[in-house]
Amino acid sequence: MFQSQEQEEERIAQQIREMIEVADDRKEPNEWLHWVGWAMHLRGLDPNKLYATMDPIQDDEPRLALKWQVLDRVMDQACATASPDVIGRPVLFEIQRSDPEKKPRRPFTNRMEDDTWKRYKEHIRKIVCIIERAESWPENKRPPYRVNKKQRRCMAD
Numbered sequence: 001m002f003q004s005q006e007q008e009e010e011r012i013a014q015q016i017r018e019m020i021e022v023a024d025d026r027k028e029p030n031e032w033l034h035w036v037g038w039a040m041h042l043r044g045l046d047p048n049k050l051y052a053t054m055d056p057i058q059d060d061e062p063r064l065a066l067k068w069q070v071l072d073r074v075m076d077q078a079c080a081t082a083s084p085d086v087i088g089r090p091v092l093f094e095i096q097r098s099d100p101e102k103k104p105r106r107p108f109t110n111r112m113e114d115d116t117w118k119r120y121k122e123h124i125r126k127i128v129c130i131i132e133r134a135e136s137w138p139e140n141k142r143p144p145y146r147v148n149k150k151q152r153r154c155m156a157d
Contacts, residue, residue, distance in 0.1 A: 041143070041144050041145070042143060042144075045141075045143060050143065052133075053129055053130045053133040053134055054126040054129055054130060055129070057125075057129065063132075064128070064129065064132050064133075067128060067132065067155070068125055068128055068129075071128060072121065075121060075124065079110050079117070082095065082108065082110045083110070092107035092108045092109070093107045093108075095107075095108040096108040131147060131155075132155070135147065135155075
């Protein structure tokens, strides 16, 4: 009995150590959290649970799978459309514009290797999964970021 109680105490202590607790980003052991400055926003959350939100879409998540299928098709169509023979070079120059006062030196180009496009879409998939899964958590367990009303309407089925 004492052994199992000690094991349980150690398990709880490990969970506490795994929580993001540092309020000062510079002291956060996770370099990425320090770099993005999110340690104070994610304080008290379990990093393993946060990382799990990026996992591949499972069979028991049909709603998430459908949202991803739609977004995947839209991105592929947008990539195919953003070419000079479809929308023209003047539009591509405007797409490339980052400063309203300066004309871009070259037009936008979507030419990239297939594996680059695949990796890019995988990052987008992870973002969709993070948002969708975190929104399903109980209010007091969610990360502090929230989607606004317009974003929620766009995400609605």
